[in-house]
Amino acid sequence: MFSDKDIARFRAETDGVQKVIHFNNAGASLPSNIVRDTVIDFLSEEATIGGYEIQMKRAGELDATYDSVAGLINAQSKEIAIVENATAAWNAAFQAIDWQEGDEIICNRPDYASNYLAYLHHPKKPVIKVIPNNEHGDEDLEAFEKLFSAKTKLVSITHMPTNSGHLAPAEQIGKICKSKGVLYLLDACQSVGQYPIDVEKIQCDMLSATGRKYLRAPRGTGFLYVRESVLPKLTPYTVDLHSATWTGEQTYEIRKDARKFENWEGNRANQLGLKVAADYAYEAGLENIWQRVQELATQLRDGLRKMDHIHLQDQGTELGGIVSFTVDGMAAPDVMFWLLDRGINLSWNGEPNTYLDMTAKGLKEIVRACVHYYNTEEEVSLFLKTIDELRS
Numbered sequence: 001m002f003s004d005k006d007i008a009r010f011r012a013e014t015d016g017v018q019k020v021i022h023f024n025n026a027g028a029s030l031p032s033n034i035v036r037d038t039v040i041d042f043l044s045e046e047a048t049i050g051g052y053e054i055q056m057k058r059a060g061e062l063d064a065t066y067d068s069v070a071g072l073i074n075a076q077s078k079e080i081a082i083v084e085n086a087t088a089a090w091n092a093a094f095q096a097i098d099w100q101e102g103d104e105i106i107c108n109r110p111d112y113a114s115n116y117l118a119y120l121h122h123p124k125k126p127v128i129k130v131i132p133n134n135e136h137g138d139e140d141l142e143a144f145e146k147l148f149s150a151k152t153k154l155v156s157i158t159h160m161p162t163n164s165g166h167l168a169p170a171e172q173i174g175k176i177c178k179s180k181g182v183l184y185l186l187d188a189c190q191s192v193g194q195y196p197i198d199v200e201k202i203q204c205d206m207l208s209a210t211g212r213k214y215l216r217a218p219r220g221t222g223f224l225y226v227r228e229s230v231l232p233k234l235t236p237y238t239v240d241l242h243s244a245t246w247t248g249e250q251t252y253e254i255r256k257d258a259r260k261f262e263n264w265e266g267n268r269a270n271q272l273g274l275k276v277a278a279d280y281a282y283e284a285g286l287e288n289i290w291q292r293v294q295e296l297a298t299q300l301r302d303g304l305r306k307m308d309h310i311h312l313q314d315q316g317t318e319l320g321g322i323v324s325f326t327v328d329g330m331a332a333p334d335v336m337f338w339l340l341d342r343g344i345n346l347s348w349n350g351e352p353n354t355y356l357d358m359t360a361k362g363l364k365e366i367v368r369a370c371v372h373y374y375n376t377e378e379e380v381s382l383f384l385k386t387i388d389e390l391r392s
Contacts, residue, residue: 137315174203
């Protein structure tokens, strides 16, 4: 549990909080000063001695990124690939599966658009089955078990969607997948950095994540986790001279570790920023972060619930830091810009972002206020006071 002194330190180490109330953490969090300075210092040195030269000079630090990311989710460094974003990570795993005609995917209703579009776009046209929600807004696990068949190739779950604070029961889903012997891919884009993820407890075979959101890393960073026992079963859709070795005129060998899903070129300054961000979150403690995020989100939801012109749109037994709502008589983008003019950052989502979930809820758009551990109760109170002025 964080003390007031801890929160004061986090804020002192985050210059952005002096400029704005930042409730757009599910879009891109404010990085800590050490993340910012690490990237800037690296780029400054790169401009002085050269890109390849600094990569050689600081190879040990860059390589340690894999250890830092792996430690954050209780994985091994050889199970981690560093890529440019969560969608690249997710697709690296999805496209590496040996899909055949008639194969089935089971996903959850709040699945992210980019994932679902990949199902639809795949040339093998896999059959898509969707887990229904129960009366509490959670994935119906009994119904989930009944969706499996001999053709089920993959269970693909969005851990926390882009349009609400809903948290899928990833651990229970993992237990079922394990019993069925079916691959399990977890999109942890919104949950890494706010929720204490342990891939051994979740039992996922693959996990994709971004750096810019709750992990507070630079934009243009992400990673893919692939369980060591699953690596031999997956063939990268693309390879280059980093992920594979050209051994003869007609032969090549693909790497054995997760780095077979990477390519040679990348932003080394941002990679080091990702390492520092992972270390920062690990040292703060993911259990502490999760508790703090839930406390602030509860304060925010309780305050919004008292306003008759606001309608909360989150569903589920356990909710995280993404608070979704609508405002009577006002379009979501207009709410965002109105608050932006008053020094409060947030964002909005439209129906195409999570089509199945939004249409099931009868929504076209939502406003999204997303708190993080460096936010304060006073900021939440000021936000509530400000948005109360929108009464029609």
